[in-house]
Amino acid sequence: MLEKYEKAGKIAAKVRKQAAKKATAGMKVIDLVNWIESEIKSTGAGLSFPCNVSINQIAAHYTSPPNDDTLLCEGDIVKIDLGAEVDGYISDTAVTVIIEGDNAEPVDEEGNPLKMPGRLDDGNPTVTEDEIEERHAIKDASSSALENVISIIKDGVSLEDIGRVVQETMHSKGYTPIVNLSGHSLEQYNLHAGLSIPNYPEKSSVILKEGDHVAIEPFATNGVGMVNDIPHHYIYSYLRTRPLRQPDAKKLLKTIREDFTYFPFAQRHLMEGYDEHKLNRAMRPLITSRSIYPYAALKEKTDGMVAQTEHTIIVEKDGCKVTTL
Structure with a gap:
């Protein structure tokens, strides 16, 4: 069992690292998504879920529909969330990328505007250097929170303590966790296996135990820290x-x-x-x-920019093992 969790983690980690380099301005989201999923399946693993590529204010649950024309644009803050499964044993990991490169014209060959459901603006946005700098800072708040959580995870750590570390880390950098998004426990053939791992210190007596498999995913934003549903569905169960x-x-x-x-x-x-x-x-x-x-x-309630960083973790007696490094 542990070997299969670790194999799934290595596959996802390798593809995540490659995808972060591959995502550039002018690229269609559907091309990135198809490449990521093909790379995972080429190893013999399955997909834990459709690859999510969520742009700017969209925090999660965006994956390309058929014939998606959505383009990546310079300055976009993009969450790439992917996972592999080996005989039902799951990995789940995410990275945030600030897109660089030259934008493509958001029109088709006949000059008609592209249909881009993965964006919340009309075509290529103009992003200032100050905005790009802040998006890097939001990304750092998310990744730092995950690093700090990993440093405290062991048998007996409470979910409340995990949420406190996330919140304190982000507040120290001037940003806010999204409180109605959370990490989750994993079991064979079960992506969300019961435990929710909070991104703020909600009152809870629940503790992690040796052998637990969990996905930790702090979401950081310069908005109010809440997401709302938008009336579009791209993922199903x-x-x-x-x-x-x-x-x-x-x-x-x-x-x-x-x-x-x-x-x-x-x-x-x-x-x-x-x-x-x-x-x-x-x-x-x-x-x-x-x-x-x-x-x-899911979109940030006040149109704040959103970053996400995620690893799959196995809880050990005196620490933890990260399968998706």
Whole structure:
């Protein structure tokens, strides 16, 4: 079991490091996402979840839909969140990148504006040097908080103490943790296994124990530290089989049950045999019948910029082992 957690962690860590170098201005998000997922699968591992590439105010749960035109732009603060699974044993890791390079024109070959659902602005933003400097500082607040948490994790550490370290680290740098996002425990075939690892010192008597597997992911922002749902869904999970009337919906649910029983998936993972409109029609009754669960993309409440850093950790008696270094 430990060997498989460690193997999944090494795979994810290697791809994360490569992806952080690969993400440059002018690149389509869908090209980055497809590359990351292909690299993970080329090792024989599976995906713990669709690769998330969440830009600026979007904190989490953005992955490219089919035919995504979203471009990375100079100065973007981009969260790349990915994971691998080996026989159901999971890794989950994230890095924040401040995008560099020359922007591409946000228009197609005919000069029409690109449809870019992964952005909250209209095309290439103008970002000042001061704004870029602050985005680096937000990124540092997130990564420093994770380092400080790792330094205290061992058998018996409380979730309240973990949250306190996150909050104190970020406040010392002038930023705020996002309090309604948290880390989580991991088990075989279970990405969110019960424990929530807070990013502020909520009152809790729960402690971590030797052998626990957890993902720690401090989110830092220059906003108020809360996220709201936005009315777009890009990631889904299988819930249960329900009776359905539509033949296409029945067929699609069978595919989802067979291929994505345990781990979340994206709409683009289901394109074989469908065009985008046909797939949308087939998915609607699956959502309304609660056969599948749609995860809303999450945006910082006051449009603050957001950074995320994440490692998967195995709790030991006198410390911890980070599988995703």
